[in-house]
Amino acid sequence: MNAAHVESPVRDDDRTTVDGGFAVYVHWPFCQAKCPYCDFNSHVRHKPVDQSRFAAAMAREIETFAAWTGARRPLSVFFGGGTPSLMEPSTVEAVLCAIDTSLGLPSDAEITLEANPTSVEQARFEEYRAAGVNRVSLGVQSLSDAELASLGRLHDAATARAALALAKRIFPHVSADLIYARPKQTTAAWADELSEMLDLAGDHLSLYQLTIEPGTRFFDLAEAGKLIVPEDDAAADLFELTGEMTRAAGFTRYEISNHARPGGEAKHNLVYWRGGTYVGIGPGAHGRIDIAGTRTATSTHRHPETWLAAVEADGHGLAEREGLDADARADEYLLMALRLSEGMDLDAYARRSGAPLPEERVDALVAGGFLARQGRRIIVPDTARLLTNAVVRELAQ
Ligand code: SF4
Known part of the structure; x- marks a missing residue:
């Protein structure tokens, strides 16, 4: 990231303690293949994506949002997806420069990129770091080859281990995702897998129970009785075990599914959970911004090319924009903040x-x-x- 940083007379930390902070989410909607449990806004394209056109549209959309929200420096930028590690490093850099130009990016901002741990994506880690990324979130999901195959993932366990080791050498902060409470998973198998992950981990782990979402292939299999996930009691045992093992390894479960070593908590997700403000740009991104004093929920067109055409025509790809009344704002805060161990x-x-x-x-x-x-x-x-x-x-x- 080469653009100059904009200084602000207001210390962002001071405001964060009052209103939850301010962040930018960037959605990259493309994946190499669709995982059978996935209900995210992800699309497979069999022809190359015109990345410079998407980067230019993202820059334009950021400019539009900045005009609505007023310049406020984000404490975090998160590239999520989809698979953002399919972005060229130059695309990531262009988007970060646009955020810096429109909003001002502090030098200590947390800049996270979600990455799949394939070897192709590992080859880009150095360049992402040079572009300004200082935290990578690796979608490891499992350390068992058989489980990775059944989850439809394109990497194997050895590649995931190598990606974690490389990421820890390159990035100051490294998170990894694992999915548990998978079909037929025993407590002993999960204990072994988590134990290995705790040896390999950086400073953050997101440990999610598998949920079967409507519209996914796993949902159809579950409906047909061909996929059986652990009953609630067994899943609760796995949840307890997860907390015990991460605590013993020096992690704190600071949110229901998220565990960090001291100082490794995700600043970005804390903005969501503390009821903060965030701009969501890119196809299918959600945001919560203040427009003329009203907290406003925003969401953009999910289909990538529809979003692209809308931004090129209008400067933004908004599909919905809804002012939230006091009750809706308070309920949302309740729902998010009680997930945190700080309450x-x-x-x-x-x-x-x-x-x-x-x-x-x-x-x-x-x-x-x-x-x-x-x-x-x-x-x-x-x-x-x-x-x-x-x-x-x-x-x-
Ligand atoms: S890589 Fe992630 S976003 Fe893409 S299909 Fe798989 S789970 Fe969904």
């Missing part, structure tokens, strides 16, 4: 909602062991973590 700030809730959470509802959940109080914060304790959605429903009624 939710009662005063921040009241600022969004215009009224405090009813004390009697909080007290009842505290008495039942489903919530704990810590000063002006409420927290879902570890023992009730799997019931977080029920706690949110109870509070939001």
Whole structure:
């Protein structure tokens, strides 16, 4: 990233503690193949993608959003997908330069790129680092060849191990994703796999339970009785085991599915969970921005070429733009913040909602062991973590 950094008289950290912070999400919607469990906005193209045209459209869309939100320096940029490691490093650099020009990118901004751990993508790591990326999030998903094949992944376990080792040499921060509670997975098999991952890991792990989403091939197989995932009790045991093993290895489960060594927490995702503001650019990206004082939910066209044509015609690819009222804002904050081990700030809730959470509802959940109080914060304790959605429903009624 070569563009000059814009200085701002407002310290971004000061604002972050008050309103959750500000970030930019960039969606790269292309993949080499479609995984059978995937419901993300990902598309396979059999001809080369015109990357410079997409980069120019992303730069234009950033400019438009910056005009709406006013210049505010993001504390994080996240390239997600799809498979952003199919972006040429020059495309990544062009998008980062555009963000710097329109918004100003602080020198300590977290800049994450999701990458699949194939050898082709590893060959680009040095260039991504030179382009300004300082954190890579590797979609390892499993360290078993058979499991990777059944998940439809294009890499094997040895390539994933090599990618992790290389990423740790090149990037200051490295995250890896694993999927557990997979069909027929035993507790012992998961313990072995996680143990190996904890030896290989950088400073962050995202450990997700497999969910079967409508519209995916896994959904059709599950409907036909050909794919059986662990029952709730077995999945809960795997969740407990995951927390015990990561804790013993020096990680903190700071969000339901995310674990970090001290200082390795994802600044970007914390903006979402703390109810912050984020610009979402690229096909199918979601955002939460303030336009003329109104918190606004945005989403762009999902189909890549439709999005491209819209940006080239209008300067943005928005498909929907909806102002959120106080109730919607407060409910969203409740839903996101209670996922965090730091919990939710009662005063921040009241600022969004215009009224405090009813004390009697909080007290009842505290008495039942489903919530704990810590000063002006409420927290879902570890023992009730799997019931977080029920706690949110109870509070939001
Ligand atoms: S690589 Fe990721 S985004 Fe692409 S199809 Fe697979 S799960 Fe979906």
